[in-house]
Amino acid sequence: MSPIESLRLAFWALVSNKLRTILTLLGIVIGVGAVIAVMAIGKGTNQSIEDQITRVGTNLIFVRPQAQTNQGVRGQVGTGQTLTLQDAYALEDQYLAPDVHSVAPEVNTFAQARASNQNVFARVTGTTPSYEGIRDATLADGRFIEDQDVTSRSLVAVLGSNISQTLYGDISPVGQFIIINNRQFQIIGVLKAKGGTGQGVTDDFIIAPITTVQTRLISQRTAQGTESVQNINVKAVSNKTIEAAKAQVTDILRERHKITTTDDFLLTSQEDLIQARQEVNDVLTVFLGAIAGISLLVGGIGIMNIMLVSVTERTREIGIRKAVGAKRRDILSQFLTEATLVSFGGGGIGVAAGWGASKLLENLTLNNQPIETIFTANIAGLAVGVSVAIGLFFGIYPALRASRMDPIEALRHT
């Protein structure tokens, strides 16, 4: 019997028992659909994690002080005051750190800001001009802080888009004055909205020269008496040199801090952040995928069940076919083709259903974050392949049973 003949036969057998075929299909459709949807969401979430973290800039390394230890009690990471402005400038050394593109130290404080008849409680970030390039800040109007502002500790501020919106509405506030902790700052620029949440990303902040924030808004001095910084943003030359840049930064800081044992600073690259969060997500995806996979398995058992019933029901048909000359492999291929066709069809419909479900999910949001899904041909191909394999696996036993029937016995069956 030719393969085309087997296909034709299987097709007609399935069509002539529509309800049963649909129910069997459904088992596979649900299984494959669930796997596809979970995979698409998992991949999408990984992508959105990456997007979220790279939204603050690319190829970044964050340098933070280690935890402060006060009388033996270790505090939170970043509470130490060991990093200084001079450390940050030292990292810009072209010879010692050739893989460092630029450096932007920052200090953060929270302050009440007020303008005209509005006021807002906002984060104030003191930093240097290179912050603009490192954190991909884009100006909507005006200018960013300049070296001049840092050296002269100017009372100037760049507003985040939400702050500007809250205080001034749609009017550009450039040139206006804003009162931060009772000090008057001139607004020199407004940032474009970036959206999103996550580490360091928000439109709800005010940028001022780092020296201004250090001296006018907070005053944190290190043991040596210099001003401390809370975070140094380091941008590597490219994503391939992140590790090299990390090593260079470590070397410079160890040298400067005269460290022989434990580092008093901590380096975290964006890669690390992405990886850490994606790992969590991957575990979740695999876990959910496994649960979805179980329903695929159940679907496969459904195929086997139906095929066994079908073989028993068609015992006489098998007898007739054998009597007119069907060989074992003819019967085998007839039933195996039937099982495979069901699982292939179920796989195909399941892929479509899973894709549809993940598209529907994209319209929803979770914690104000849109659910992102990624659907690739690889996943689809794999899912169809797996479901065909399941059909073959669970179809082989019923098909073998059919093929081994004794024609005389089978013909006697009523």
Place this chain on the structure above:
Amino acid sequence: MMQTSGQALIQIDQVTKTYRLGKVEVQAIRGVSLAINKGEMVAIVGASGSGKSSFMNILGCLDRPTTGKYFLDGHDVGKMNDNALAGIRRDKIGFVFQQFNLLQRMSAIDNVALPLVYANGKSRRQRAIQTLERVGLGKRGKHRPVELSGGEQQRVAIARALINNPSLLLADEPTGNLDSRVGAEILRLFQELHDKEGISIIFVTHDPAVSAISPRVVTFKDGMIISDEVKRKVAV
């Protein structure tokens, strides 16, 4: 493979068949020898339990003898495996059953063409229609078995048995499920196929009126042949 005498279609030598029913051994056939030539028509008669059905299954290559030899058209089929037997059934034998044994989901044409499916035959539809015409059912080909009368269904079954031009047409109680008038028509068709086309036909019956159409009647009793008569041809 061994060639027997040129004329012999079937050469059976001391064939026995023993079934095991649990611990009991039942001897259905106890040493039967029989030779049937090409173009012969033979009726096998006997009471139920006489072993004629078991013998039919062996003749039709649905079963193998426990001991003894069976040559069909020169092939030693007694020792063949399942697949080889399936090939013999497909190429050499046409089967007609008491219950017609048609596939209900298929049209008459598809039923008739069924053996060709397994033989990878070409222009199956056309050949099926031609064969249906041979048995006088040219116009009913598109109907399914349920839409056909018993006599028509048996004609479809005969067409199915004939389509591969078998060396041997085997019929097991072919008129058993038909009333006597329709049964007579079927028997007339058998006679026609035998007389005009020279087809070798062996059929089993318990009805003396049916066996009467056959020039040769083999009688079974208790798993043995008790008589093998050749008479003059009689009209139905």
